Amino acid sequence: MILGKSLRDHATSDSPFRRMTLDDLFRRDVERHGDAIALIDPPDRASFTHGTPKRLTYAEADRAVSAIAARLADLGLKTDAIVALQLPNTVESVLALLGVLRAGMIAAPLPLLWRQIEAVDALSRIGARALITCSRIGPVDHGELAMHIAAETFTIRFLCAFGEQHLDGVVALDDVFTGAPASTDAASGRPGNPAEHVAVVTFDISPDGLVPVARNHAELIAGGLAVMLEGRIGHDSAMLGTLATSSFAGLSTTVIPWLLSGGPLALHHPFNGAVLAAQCRERGDVVVVPGPLVPRLTEAGLIGGRTGPRTILSVWRAPERMAGNAPWPKGDNALVDVLAFGEIGLIGLRRRADGKPVALTPGPIAAPHSQSEALVLVHVMRSQAGTIALRGAMIPHHAFPPGVERSGVPRLKIGDDGFIDTGYGCGFERVGAFTVNAPPAGIVSVGGYRFVLRELQQFVTSVAEGSTLAALPDGLAGHRLAGVAGDRNSVRRILTDQGANPLIVAAFRERHGDRASAA
Numbered sequence: 001m002i003l004g005k006s007l008r009d010h011a012t013s014d015s016p017f018r019r020m021t022l023d024d025l026f027r028r029d030v031e032r033h034g035d036a037i038a039l040i041d042p043p044d045r046a047s048f049t050h051g052t053p054k055r056l057t058y059a060e061a062d063r064a065v066s067a068i069a070a071r072l073a074d075l076g077l078k079t080d081a082i083v084a085l086q087l088p089n090t091v092e093s094v095l096a097l098l099g100v101l102r103a104g105m106i107a108a109p110l111p112l113l114w115r116q117i118e119a120v121d122a123l124s125r126i127g128a129r130a131l132i133t134c135s136r137i138g139p140v141d142h143g144e145l146a147m148h149i150a151a152e153t154f155t156i157r158f159l160c161a162f163g164e165q166h167l168d169g170v171v172a173l174d175d176v177f178t179g180a181p182a183s184t185d186a187a188s189g190r191p192g193n194p195a196e197h198v199a200v201v202t203f204d205i206s207p208d209g210l211v212p213v214a215r216n217h218a219e220l221i222a223g224g225l226a227v228m229l230e231g232r233i234g235h236d237s238a239m240l241g242t243l244a245t246s247s248f249a250g251l252s253t254t255v256i257p258w259l260l261s262g263g264p265l266a267l268h269h270p271f272n273g274a275v276l277a278a279q280c281r282e283r284g285d286v287v288v289v290p291g292p293l294v295p296r297l298t299e300a301g302l303i304g305g306r307t308g309p310r311t312i313l314s315v316w317r318a319p320e321r322m323a324g325n326a327p328w329p330k331g332d333n334a335l336v337d338v339l340a341f342g343e344i345g346l347i348g349l350r351r352r353a354d355g356k357p358v359a360l361t362p363g364p365i366a367a368p369h370s371q372s373e374a375l376v377l378v379h380v381m382r383s384q385a386g387t388i389a390l391r392g393a394m395i396p397h398h399a400f401p402p403g404v405e406r407s408g409v410p411r412l413k414i415g416d417d418g419f420i421d422t423g424y425g426c427g428f429e430r431v432g433a434f435t436v437n438a439p440p441a442g443i444v445s446v447g448g449y450r451f452v453l454r455e456l457q458q459f460v461t462s463v464a465e466g467s468t469l470a471a472l473p474d475g476l477a478g479h480r481l482a483g484v485a486g487d488r489n490s491v492r493r494i495l496t497d498q499g500a501n502p503l504i505v506a507a508f509r510e511r512h513g514d515r516a517s518a519a
């Protein structure tokens with residue numbers, strides 16, 4: 001599916017990857033070093049999901065990807081069918097993504113904490129035809145959750161899952177690691193430039209509500225290329241990723257740099273400090289972590305220092321909080337701030353020699369930004385409303401799904417000049433530079449999960465009369481939700497039964513002060 005004519009004036013026409021797909025990158029890695037390690041599971045995998053930790057070579061991963069693609073095709077799913085993914089940070093999350101793309105379909109990764117309400121809204125909006133999940137993530141039976149989502153989403157026809165003890169009607173996928181080699185290359189016969197076909201749909205939250213954001217292969221690779229060049233990530237670099245692959249930031253800082261580099265990718269399901277420290281010691285050329293956690297991880301000795309990773313990608317899902325971050329004290333390690341503006345785009349800025357953050361500047365942002373002969377991947381503009389607007393090779397060029405402009409539902413709003421207003425406020429730091437100082441109006445961010453506060457408050461009031469919800473500033477998560485109700489236990493049960501996000505349910509947990517008052 002090619003959504004429309006690309007804005008070639010703003011594309012990476014000089015990029016060597018302008019006609020390559022993500023599957024092309026992966027196949028290239030397989031051909032170069034098929035026997036080398038490609039993917040490494042979290043060592044504590046058994047503590048949060050089924051199975052023992054896996055270590056796959058590129059050749060083994062390639063066979064699993066082909067098997068997943070063949071299974072999807074055997075189900076009767078057609079080219080450009082949308083397949084949703086909701087998986088923990090394990091090798092299956094990467095393999096399923098690549099399997100969907102090899103089958104010529106479109107992947108739609110879902111945030112891990114989404115339950116029925118958010119998932120049904122999102123998947124109904126884009127017409128998803130299948131959902132891939134696993135039997136357990138933490139205490140939650142995601143196989144059963146998927147059944148509830150499918151029951152409420154008219155377009156979903158197939159449920160697939162990794163793990164054990166599947167419910168009737170769920171297609172088991174664990175045998176993709178042991179079955180006979182399969183051959184599937186449905187994407188090879190597509191018309192036009194293969195890199196311009198839609199590859200992944202992620203979901204943003206605007207003040208108007210949920211917005212699907214579709215990207216083709218070229219736009220995804222541009223995002224990963226920006227991070228790789230700014231981080232100076234070399235070929236065959238060992239990467240450690242702690243971010244889920246359900247967002248553009250997660251894909252651009254983890255999966256796509258891994259495909260471009262061709263080294264091993266170790267995954268960490270956040271957060272276990274001892275496990276993370278061991279992984280950093282074993283696999284640590286590059287580590288990807290949330291920006292607000294960097295000071296704490298540094299103080300704990302988990303990152304930084306001569307034995308730690310050489311490059312830290314510090315991802316700010318709430319970029320307005322980056323300006324007050326302390327200088328990076330570890331001269332032996334490079335710190336790259338990655339400012340993620342929702343699902344619209346990101347900017348990587350390598351810390352200065354003195355460890356201080358680099359100011360954001362209007363105009364073209366090259367990667368690496370400190371070099372004159374560099375690849376321009378994003379343009380930055382301050383809008384008349386005083387907000388950040390982005391345009392460029394990684395920025396979506398079309399709303400999704402096709403025809404959404406006539407439906408009246410929230411959609412991506414793209415200017416005639418290709419700029420998209422992110423809604424993030426910015427102020428001038430000095431002439432020619434500014435800082436991000438405010439999130440989009442009405443939006444709260446809790447550890448990377450974004451909500452429209454008005455919608456949250458209305459929902460809580462509708463399911464539990466007399467209850468209220470507020471968003472309070474939080475130095476680590478951006479915001480935290482706090483609920484007030486006469487009977488918190490009852491409200492939690494109602495919200496859980498309604499399929500609410502666990503972050504909303506947890507807002508009504510019992511607090512120490514409540515117990516003291518009751519006593």
